[in-house]
Structure formats: structure tokens, C-alpha cells
Amino acid sequence: xxxxxxxxxxxxxxxxxxxxxxxxxxxxxxxxxxxxxxxxxxxxxxxxxxxxxxxxxxxxxxxxxxxxxxxxxxxxxxxxxxxxxxxxxxxxxxxxxxxxxxxxxxxxxxxxxxxxxxxxxxxxxxxxxxxxxxxxxxxxxxxxxxxxxxxxxxxxxxxxxxxxxxxxxxxxxxxxxxxxxxxx
Ligand code: CUA
Numbered sequence: 001x002x003x004x005x006x007x008x009x010x011x012x013x014x015x016x017x018x019x020x021x022x023x024x025x026x027x028x029x030x031x032x033x034x035x036x037x038x039x040x041x042x043x044x045x046x047x048x049x050x051x052x053x054x055x056x057x058x059x060x061x062x063x064x065x066x067x068x069x070x071x072x073x074x075x076x077x078x079x080x081x082x083x084x085x086x087x088x089x090x091x092x093x094x095x096x097x098x099x100x101x102x103x104x105x106x107x108x109x110x111x112x113x114x115x116x117x118x119x120x121x122x123x124x125x126x127x128x129x130x131x132x133x134x135x136x137x138x139x140x141x142x143x144x145x146x147x148x149x150x151x152x153x154x155x156x157x158x159x160x161x162x163x164x165x166x167x168x169x170x171x172x173x174x175x176x177x178x179x180x181x182x183x184x
Contacts, residue, residue, distance in 0.1 A: 017055070024048070068140065072153040077117035079110055081181075085120070085127035085144035088173030090164055092181065099123055108181035112159050118152040120144045127177070128167025134160045141167055156183040 028041075084091040084102050091097055093105030102123060110116050120129045122144040129152070130141040139162070142152040156162070166177035 014059075021052070072115045072155060075115040075153070075155075077153060078114040079116045081108055081110070081116065081118050083118050083120040083129060083144065084123050085129065085166070085177075086123040087125065087171050088166075088177040090129070090166075090177070090179040092179065110156060110181060110183045112156055112183050115153055115155050118142070118154075120150045120152060121148060122146045125170050126168050127170050128165070130165045130167040132163045132165060133158060134162070136163075143168070159184045 028045075080094065082093050082095065082097050084097045084099065086102065091102045091104045092108050093103075094108075095105055097103070118129070120142050124146060126146070127144040128141060129144050129150075131139045131154070133139050139156075140152060140154050142150045144150070161180055161182055164179040164181070166174055168174075170177065
């Protein structure tokens with residue numbers, strides 16, 4: 001089972017749980033006096049909340065350590081790439097970009113199997129910075145925000161041409177806002 005199927009399964013399970021919870025709330029709101037077999041409905045609700053909290057805690061404990069924000073945090077990047085998003089393209093350079101006169105450096109080539117760091121900001125509105133592999137699968141992403149620099153560290157496992165797409169609606173040119181770089 002690949003990672004995507006696993007994530008899909010987790011989300012489907014969560015959807016079923018939320019659906020069951022909704023059904024339970026709906027049922028319990030219908031006729032609170034109705035079920036005489038329950039001596040103390042509050043007690044049942046209390047146990048339900050305990051179980052729900054336990055499930056949520058377990059899910060948090062499993063998923064939070066996998067948060068991508070901690071990935072490669074202790075590995076110094078071998079390459080730095082500065083990214084300034086601007087309606088409607090991505091300016092990329094190995095050197096810091098002057099926001100008053102933004103210009104791209106040479107085309108970007110990154111090493112395979114080594115941590116690299118993108119420093120992503122925006123010169124106008126919020127944009128997305130999504131990196132896609134040659135099979136058009138989203139590999140990693142961050143937001144490009146004016147006034148902030150978001151650091152995105154990643155290790156590319158496959159050589160090839162990677163595409164960058166904007167992931168936030170940022171104006172009429174949003175669908176054509178893209179760029180690319182090479183990993184080898
Ligand atoms: Cu930039 Cu959408």
C-alpha cells in the first residue's frame with residue numbers, strides 16, 4: 001500500500017467516525033426521554049467523550065511527529081534557493097533577491113539526495129509554492145506571504161524536472177503561474 005492510499009484510508013476512516021458521531025448526536029437529540037433502558041444518559045455521554053478524546057489523542061500522537069515542519073530540521077542544507085513570488089511568476093535565485101529590483105539568477109539545479117532549503121516570500125499578495133514531480137504528484141509545498149520568509153527544506157530522491165505551481169488563487173493569472181527547476 002503506498003503512502004497516498006494510506007492517507008486516503010485514514011481520511012475515509014475519519015470521515016466514517018465523524019459521520020457516526022453526527023448520527024449519534026442526531027439520535028440523542030431526537031427524544032432525550034425516550035430510552036428508558038439507559039439509567040443515566042449523562043454517564044453514557046461521559047464515556048463516549050472519554051473514548052473520543054482517547055482516539056483524538058492517539059491520532060495526534062501518531063501524526064504530529066510526522067509533521068513536515070520538522071523534516072530535515074537538524075540537517076544543514078547543501079543549497080539555498082531564494083524564491084520571490086510575484087503576480088504571476090516565481091523569481092528564483094541562489095542569491096538573495098532585491099525586492100526593489102527583483103531579477104532571477106541562472107536556472108536552478110539542485111542535487112539529488114541532499115537537503116536543500118527554499119526561502120519563500122511574496123512581493124505582492126499571498127501565493128502558494130507547490131513543488132510537483134514529473135508524474136505531477138505534489139511533493140512538498142509552503143505558502144508565499146508578503147512580509148514573511150517561509151523556509152522549506154526538502155531532499156529530492158529522484159532526478160528530473162520539477163514543476164512549481166501556485167496553490168492559492170492570487171488573481172487572473174493564477175492558473176498560469178508556474179516555474180520549474182532541475183534535480184540531478
Ligand atoms: Cu500566485 Cu495563485
